[in-house]
Amino acid sequence: MAKPATDDARKVALRLIAGLREGQGLSDQSAALRGLPVSVQARAMRLAATTLRHRGRADAVLEGFMSRRPPAPVQDVLQLATVEMLELGGAAHGVVDAAVNLTRGLGRKGQAAAGMVNAVLRKVAGYEGWAALPPQHLPDWLRGPVVQAYGETAVRAIEAAHQAGAPLDLTLRPGAAPQIEGAVALPTGSLRLAAQGQVSALPGFEDGQWWVQDAAAALAVRALDPQPGERIADLCAAPGGKTLQLAAAGAQVTAVDISKSRLARLRENLARTGLKAELVASDVLAWQPESAPDAVLLDAPCSATGTIRRHPDLPFLRDGSGIAELIALQARLLDHALMLLKPGGRLVYATCSLLPDEGEEQILDALARHPGLAVETAELQGVEAGWVSPGGGLRLRPDYWPERGGMDGFYIARLRKGR
Numbered sequence: 001m002a003k004p005a006t007d008d009a010r011k012v013a014l015r016l017i018a019g020l021r022e023g024q025g026l027s028d029q030s031a032a033l034r035g036l037p038v039s040v041q042a043r044a045m046r047l048a049a050t051t052l053r054h055r056g057r058a059d060a061v062l063e064g065f066m067s068r069r070p071p072a073p074v075q076d077v078l079q080l081a082t083v084e085m086l087e088l089g090g091a092a093h094g095v096v097d098a099a100v101n102l103t104r105g106l107g108r109k110g111q112a113a114a115g116m117v118n119a120v121l122r123k124v125a126g127y128e129g130w131a132a133l134p135p136q137h138l139p140d141w142l143r144g145p146v147v148q149a150y151g152e153t154a155v156r157a158i159e160a161a162h163q164a165g166a167p168l169d170l171t172l173r174p175g176a177a178p179q180i181e182g183a184v185a186l187p188t189g190s191l192r193l194a195a196q197g198q199v200s201a202l203p204g205f206e207d208g209q210w211w212v213q214d215a216a217a218a219l220a221v222r223a224l225d226p227q228p229g230e231r232i233a234d235l236c237a238a239p240g241g242k243t244l245q246l247a248a249a250g251a252q253v254t255a256v257d258i259s260k261s262r263l264a265r266l267r268e269n270l271a272r273t274g275l276k277a278e279l280v281a282s283d284v285l286a287w288q289p290e291s292a293p294d295a296v297l298l299d300a301p302c303s304a305t306g307t308i309r310r311h312p313d314l315p316f317l318r319d320g321s322g323i324a325e326l327i328a329l330q331a332r333l334l335d336h337a338l339m340l341l342k343p344g345g346r347l348v349y350a351t352c353s354l355l356p357d358e359g360e361e362q363i364l365d366a367l368a369r370h371p372g373l374a375v376e377t378a379e380l381q382g383v384e385a386g387w388v389s390p391g392g393g394l395r396l397r398p399d400y401w402p403e404r405g406g407m408d409g410f411y412i413a414r415l416r417k418g419r
């Protein structure tokens with residue numbers, strides 16, 4: 001008989017997956033986890049995330065054993081059970097029994113489908129081609145432009161990186177050297193851990209020696225090269241990985257973000273690390289500092305398509321319909337940030353997107369709008385020559401460093417304002 005905790009985790013994982021159809025991402029659904037033992041929460045999250053990472057492959061297997069696709073909640077059960085057996089090595093007997101019970105719990109349609117679920121999953125249990133199935137494709141709205149930008153072979157490698165998921169990267173405070181078992185120093189300076197355990201239990205968390213930040217994200221501040229005492233505006237700052245880097249370098253940081261709840265997380269991060277920054281809750285477009293900053297970091301809101309390794313729900317939540325609006329907002333934010341910056345000052349523009357429209361193209365358009373503005377190629381430790389795009393910015397992709405565990409997709413450009 002399956003353990004009750006495992007059954008609970010499956011039930012919660014299915015609730016989380018169903019929530020995507022209501023537009024709720026995995027991390028938006030913490031209410032579904034409230035009150036459950038931590039182990040069940042962790043197992044449910046892992047099951048839901050793994051199912052989403054392999055959903056397309058599970059469908060490919062299931063299609064071979066069904067003449068018609070069942071209603072969505074039944075398909076969710078089939079996908080979850082398929083991934084549990086073929087990817088996570090769950091014992092067929094327990095997984096199939098649990099899936100049949102979960103299907104029966106879906107009301108009248110579920111009662112009618114239980115026999116089919118039982119029969120199909122017994123066949124799935126004997127399926128032998130799982131390892132050879134290609135990673136699931138990006139959704140069409142994203143795949144098209146990304147294939148156009150990087151080519152089919154690169155996109156397959158990006159899809160493989162999404163399937164593999166992400167390790168845990170830490171940015172160290174200058175001088176910190178925490179002893180974390182299994183941690184490996186990356187060429188760019190971040191520390192990487194393969195295992196995703198409880199972050200707050202790792203050495204150096206309590207005394208703020210480091211913070212969690214993907215290795216690609218950490219390069220935006222390195223490109224800005226903050227100097228002690230410089231006045232730096234960190235625009236779109238929360239939850240603040242980059243604010244912490246700027247403050248740790250000794251800069252006087254003003255961190256601006258429109259979201260009060262995200263700024264509260266930034267405040268917690270500052271308290272834990274003992275680092276200092278002035279926090280401003282405001283729309284960047286309405287913010288006017290008393291004097292022009294020496295440098296600006298603009299980590300603009302974007303499609304976040306570079307973070308699918310860590311957010312496997314994203315392809316199922318978005319349909320690309322909001323991208324044009326985001327691109328227009330990024331351009332307005334960039335113009336405003338340039339207007340605030342002192343003449344001759346530097347500005348780093350960053351987006352965690354795979355789409356050139358939110359990166360390379362955005363900068364080309366800004367250069368055309370602002371005579372005197374120039375892109376500077378930042379020479380950074382550990383950055384490979386092939387990551388520098390023809391326009392001089394850094395194009396980072398999830399398929400880079402495959403032997404090390406990849407990195408988030410990012411675009412980072414350092415600009416110099418005319419005098």
Ligand SMILES: C[S@@+](CC[C@H](N)C(=O)[O-])C[C@H]1O[C@@H](n2cnc3c(N)ncnc32)[C@H](O)[C@@H]1O
Nearest residue numbers: 236237238239240241242257258259283284299
């Ligand atoms: C990519 S995230 C920033 C991540 C952050 N820089 C870090 O390193 O942790 C984008 C942020 O932009 C903020 N944002 C979106 N539109 C904004 C606006 N018009 N003014 C200020 N902040 C905005 C969001 O609240 C979100 O926190």
